[in-house]
Amino acid sequence: MSKKIDENTVAHLAELARITLSDKERKEFAKQLSSILEFFSQISELDTENVKPTYHVVELKNVFREDESREGLSQEAALRNAPQKEKGYFKSPKIVED
Amino acid sequence: MAADDGMQVIIGLExxxxxxxxxxxxxxxxxxxxxxxxxxxxxxxxxxxxxxxxPVLNKRAVEFAILLGLALKGDVQKETFFYRKNYYYPDMCKNFQISQYDKAGGVPICVGGELAFRAGKEARTVHFMRVHMEEDPGRLAYDGSITTSPVAYVDYNRHGMALLEAVTEPELRSPEEARAFLKKLRAIVEHLGIADLGLEGSMRCDANISYKGHARVEVKNISSMKEVEKALMFEMMRQKQKIKGGGEIVQETRHWDEVRRVTVSLRTKETEKDYRYFPEPDLVPVAIDKKMLDAARKAMPELPDARIQRIVKQYQIPEYDASVLCDSKAMADFYEATVKIFDDPKDVSNWLMGDVSRRLNEDLVEIEETKLTPKALAQMLRLIKDGTITGKIAKGLVKGMLSGAMPADLVKEHAVKRIDDAALLGNLAREVIVENPKVVAEVKEGKNPRTFEFLVGQVMKKTKGQADPELTREILKELL
Structure with a gap:
């Protein structure tokens, strides 16, 4: 069940999270993540055939809100923490390469 | 519809x-x-x-989802969960979208379902995999096109709007079919009253397109029904050319660039498992009991198919007319409101499907976006019926009526009344006969009745369409 996490997998995960890792970190995290998975794989030794999956640890259902509107934030407040903004927009780097 | 070169395209829509x-x-x-x-x-x-x-879930959003699920004959689930779809893109502040999933233990609010529609003359049924709930991302704006803009501008006003995503099986076989399918789906949504689809971005599509035996490409960012057909046609052409040139289709996600009218590769290597779906810990499960289902069934309004049948029965018009009118709720509402005050149902549908629709198509607008009222249309039909104007004059009034004018005022303003002055029409008829000796000779041979109608048309032309057609025919016959 448990699969060793190699450095390539760590590199892929880092890319998905948009973070840069050094070679040393990749090696280190590969080892750590593998041992975490190893630890969790103990769970699969249990027979869970007749156990219903848990989707939520709280035994609550149907927590709803009525469809009634309330005032939100001003544009100034919304953009206050933005590192880059222009004409009321958040500014982001371009997404599609040519 | 198989393409003439034997290549069959397969389309699925989200x-x-x-x-x-x-x-x-x-x-x-x-x-x-x-x-x-x-x-x-x-x-x-x-x-x-x-x-x-x-997040705290909007109760009415769940009720709307149940309505759509039932209307599409899907299986509304007894218990449903929200899942996190993780991806990194500026249109999402959280770096994940709260959505629903049908794998890894996930249960979307509605599973299965189907939609019957007419594509041309063919009756078709397309099945749904699911209908699920999710949040709308923010909107990205660009300097010009998405591919050439140096930055993206992000507006989060749309962020968190409730979306229902209806996912079809890959059963559509042409862009025309996709359009017909969407038209029917739109009519259902409008009748349910859960969305105003006249608003920008209120109905958006992703499309999965492939040719049999080749890889599948997902095209994202199709912003409206009108764009779907164009995006599909472009992508089909791109794939076809590649296949014919001996190339291989890469399984990928492409983006429909509305400005440049092409699909562009997003160059993402992300696969479904990279979304790392997992149950959303911030939202508890939703249990849909019999009480909620019964309430939805009770609230279910008349849907297009039922309305078509009722209109056929109630107004005795052909089923074809009724189904064209019911393509749009606003059009069907307009029809019924007009028939209520002008009691010739076929006449009303002829005009709505004919000259009114033609003008709407030319101007690329829907009837509810114009200022035309049932009262104005009824008045126009009455003016024709009592002989004040001819049908031809009426055709010329439609444009003004779409801008809010009443036909009686237009008639007064432009003095466009039916001409039934026999002396004047006689003079004009004589002119036409002199001017068209060849046609007159043919008419006298009596072989082709259309030659006679040509002469009637010439008199019409001289009166800018105001001549009484019956009287003109009589006068011409007499003179010949």
Missing amino acids: VHIQLNKLRTKLWCSCTSAYHGKEPNTVLCPVCLALPGTL
């Missing part, structure tokens, strides 16, 4: 319906009326995913 008839967004109490507002003015800490904020 249709996003924005529940803008809700008063608020999906997770927070921000108003849903963000259209036309300044960027980043319709949002709150929940929309911006500020630390410590939590």
